[in-house]
Amino acid sequence: MKNLFITFALCLFLIKGFAVxxxxxxEGRWNIPDKKRCNIIFQLPFTHExxxxxxxxxxxxxxxxxxCEILDEYGNVVQSYDISQINSAYIALPINNLPSNHxxxxxxxxxxxxxxxYTTFEK
Numbered sequence: 001m002k003n004l005f006i007t008f009a010l011c012l013f014l015i016k017g018f019a020v021x022x023x024x025x026x027e028g029r030w031n032i033p034d035k036k037r038c039n040i041i042f043q044l045p046f047t048h049e050x051x052x053x054x055x056x057x058x059x060x061x062x063x064x065x066x067x068c069e070i071l072d073e074y075g076n077v078v079q080s081y082d083i084s085q086i087n088s089a090y091i092a093l094p095i096n097n098l099p100s101n102h103x104x105x106x107x108x109x110x111x112x113x114x115x116x117x118y119t120t121f122e123k
Contacts, residue, residue, distance in 0.1 A: 028117040030110075032061055046108065050121045053096040055106065062089035064110045070095070071105045078104070098123050 026044040045061035059066075066088050070079040078098060083091055098104065100123050108117045 026117050026119045028108075028115075030061075030108075030115050030117050031112050044117050046117055046119070048106070048119060048121070050095075050123070053094060055093040055095055055121060057091040057093070057106070057108075059088050059091065062086075064088070064112065064115075066091070067109045068093065069107045070098070071107060073103055095123055 025048070026046045028044065030044050030046075032045065045059055046057055047060075048055055048057045050056075057068075062085060065085050066083045068081040068083060068091065069077050070093065072078050079093070079095075081091075081093065093106070095104075103120055103122050105118055105120050109115055
């Protein structure tokens with residue numbers, strides 16, 4: 001019985017840990033028309049990976065055009081991109097011209113007025 005409880009607690013901890021990690025990756029609000037209203041936890045459709053000289057954004061809901069800005073630590077826009085809906089499922093952003101050892105913010109918006117998602121990354 002004790003082993004069952006430990007296994008259950010470990011599973012609960014891992015599930016909760018993964019959920020929190022995913023929620024912290026992207027923040028903001030993104031209107032998803034097909035979203036089930038009964039969902040308690042809403043997850044933004046974006047994840048990203050940072051490689052040496054590129055940021056790759058994966059969009060699980062590529063249903064609209066996206067405007068993307070990369071801001072430096074002072075809030076200045078250092079790069080700006082307009083991505084069409086057809087190209088918005090997989091977005092590759094070159095960052096080779098950005099100085100290293102800094103933190104940057106990616107901000108995504110769309111023609112939908114309430115859409116604004118953001119995250120940070122380090123180069």
